[in-house]
Amino acid sequence: MKKLLASFMLLAVLFGAVSPSFAEEAAPAAEAVTATAEAAAAAAPAPVPNKGDTTWMMLSTLLVILMIVPGLSLFYGGLVRAKNMLSILSQVFGIFSLISVLWVIYGYSLAFGDGGSMNWLIGDTAKFFLAGMTGDSTAATFSDGVVIPEFTFVAFQLTFAAITTALIIGGFAERIKFGSLMVFSALWFTFSYLPIAHMVWAAGGYLFEKGALDFAGGTVVHINAGVAALVGAIVIGKRIGYGKEPMAPHNLPMTMIGASLLWVGWFGFNAGSNLEATGGAALAFLNTIVATAAAALSWMAAEKLLRGKASMLGIASGAVAGLVAITPAAGLVGPMGAIVLGLIVSPVCLWGVSGLKKSLGYDDSLDVFGIHALGGIVGAIGTGIFVSPALGGVGVNGYEMGAQVITQATGVAITIVWSGVVAFVCFKIVDMVMGLRVSEEAEREGLDTATHGERAYNM
């Protein structure tokens, strides 16, 4: 009832503001209404987080952590040779821990603060060390008057920053120095992830204001990470023996477990990005199932047609490609649009990890570029198409397909250039200061013993 009264008063005030002549004629009445509205506004309590939304967001945060620490670790770990298994687990664990700390020290403030004249690019320093934030602080959601605890929002966004940085390691797995990777991760997170996240997701950010759509991080997470991984693979160089000897994954069941954990965790990533437990989250949830399933099927079919056999790694890779593609579109397209996106993305990524990779000759060890960057591009452009209400999407204000696709392509291009340049500069700086690549001896021996002093398997 209070809300209804306040809304009525607010409408009356707004009406008065846009109709000065009417307001002048009815000045005494308007003054009385304004006074009543101010009193009502003063009396209206600040919005309080809904317990269901808060629980959903904490659960979503946990799900994204599940994606990273066990999920991504096992997915990547199973794909490398046995002698490098622990290096992958250590790198993912180390990066998650590092970015978690950096995020609360300065990352959140720079990504989601108001940067004033620089707000198109980056936030501010007002919330460094989460200054002034308490359990009662709230963050806005997509619905007016609906909030969640700001600590929950900080934690949820933290996991996005961490997984993006961790994804990159697949591009140069089995040959990078651990310490150098940690320094690179801190630099790249600061100079690439934070500006891109701000430009895409924060009010006032350049791409946000242009109307670029990225529901859960197709550009911010996947294109951003995929391009950095490609740059890393090229700057660091190929593994010893690459192209001459087989480098078979040492444990595909582990990769399958990792892919499954990624899929489960991705529900937090996509449906959680709705920030509320509403129908929008339900749509993102369903899309995360069907797009993934369609992509797994299309990879399976493409592999069978082209190579004669549908491999387990192919099915898992298709699922990941589908998850990547639906990420920017999750809460924006209809389930049938999600299925089409899933069907399209796998053949593109299959070409990326085989034809494109062979023709360009780079050693992207775990195909981060081929799956995450290419899948992210398909998803970003596809979002501009399938968001159309005529194609079952939810639509956006003033939607026109051609213009939206151009906006999406602009977002993709900016992310590719920004991430690529920043990654190149960061890799070069780290290389000059401390070196990027382990010694030939260490690479042959394997990073588990050479870098970490332990073995994954003592059998």
Place this chain on the structure above:
Amino acid sequence: MAGEMEKLFALAGRIHVLLRREHNRIIDVEWMCADESYAREVIKLARAAGSIELLALAERTEAIHPLLPRPQNIEAPIPAKKEEKYVNSLR
């Protein structure tokens, strides 16, 4: 031929385990089956290790490895098909 390759792989696996456990040396089993010069080196290493079991395994491996010359064989060894998968790409 397929059975012979399985046998070779099993022997190479046993050499791998013994060299790792007793001499702290790691070999690549798949590469040993696919590459002649690498197989020669591993057999040399196994013979030099001073273990009766490794010596026996080295003899047996040399006898059935299709890429190594066998004087008792009249027919020329059929070269094993090189495994192309995982050489240039993961998937």
